[in-house]
Amino acid sequence: MVPVCPTDALPPGEAIRVTADVPAPVAVFNVDGEFYAIDDTCTHQDASLADGWLEGCAVECPLHASCFDLRTGMPSGPPAKTPVRTHAVTVVDGVVHLQVGVAAEGAA
């Protein structure tokens, strides 16, 4: 497991980009107290989804407005056609941890 940050460093509505100790950048989101993690790079073009706009359980890519469901990684419409991978997130002793390569529950 990769430690990300203390839970209070990632308030609701915010995202953080993780690049250390992961094979490819991962974006971790706080949606009303629930944490979600997906691949940070949009499957359409090279853009950081952690820079995107969070609305409910979806993030909108900051460049071309592809929306991805944080729970499943699925895109909701063009231009993206391919899902992003999801990663399991756990909170241990107040610290957000990432299980890279372990798909989140309910993911496609």
Next chain:
Amino acid sequence: MTATVAVVGASLAGLSAARALRAQSYDGRVVVIGDEAHAPYDRPPLSKEFLAGTYTWEDLALGTAADEALDLDWRLGTAAVGLDRGSRAVRLADGSEVRADGVVLATGARARRLPGTEGLAGVHVLRSLDDAVALRADLLAGGHLVVIGAGFIGAEVASTARGLGLDVTVVETQPVPLAGPLGARMGAVCAELHADHGTRLLCGTGVARLVGTGRVEAVELADGRRLPADVVVVGIGAVPNVEWLADSGVTLQGGVLTDARCATDVPGVVAVGDCASSWSPDAGRAVRVEHWTHALEQPTTAVATLLGTDTGTRPAVPYFWSEQYGHRIQFAGTRGDGDDVRVVEGSCADRSFLAVYERDGRPVAVLGVDQPRLFTRWRRQLRSAEPALP
């Protein structure tokens, strides 16, 4: 008889309309008519990744596996040539016709050409996949490229061609490029990207003629200068594909005239995307918008109008982007010439900044260069300030 909706145009707006019909529970027959033989594809990469050779045809495809469930009746490679307003029959170039209960006009626009350049090899426009394939083949031979017009297409082609190693000159009639979409001050800032990357930009000069027999050899400017050219790209805007509607009774006014909900003055006929000139409450007049996101989003409203459903959609804030020389340029909102422009983050000199356009102290538009995170927040803020459609 089963009900039918004919979608005329098979690019982003047409495909989005077909998807919107099914998303809004229309279960009749949906016929999608397109003049190009290709399945729907994405055009923005044609001047960038596809032209550079980093994208393949598969990367451009807009369709996905999920579209098969839409059960669409495709008529590709056949242009629509007429519409009968009484029977709502769409006549096709092959002599057949599609009778429909509802029609979505989504025929887009085509690149404006320079008169008198027909048949001269080496002279290109860029709008379609076939255009891009032909231009790429010519660019790979190297040499001198002259781009006529320093708008977004011209600037993106110049950027890609520099990346391919060509010597590039951009010629612009106006004193400042992009003054229309970005305003003179920010247009000048973005135009500096050309010089940063070794592209010559000549402003305030028109083109007198293209020189060459059989194949272009040079571009002669209005001031007498002669620029050697192995390849010429003409990027001087687009014209809506609406001539086929001349006898249809649909009102044409710089595009198919529609109200804010995409309805034309012919019952059962709506228009979307680049071919539509739609009433804009913001502008107080009908405007034809050529943005990608507009073609993606507007069909939801048009289909709701056609089906008599109410989606309660908010009008989207106009948004477009460009990518030049590795920089990401994003713009959202509706700008006017009297607006104050304020750089609120970064600096123009660093080629990384966010500029806000203000009118009466209220933000009306935002421009970002390499500021996607901040830009997205501003774009969202502009969107939430929009009133819902009446």
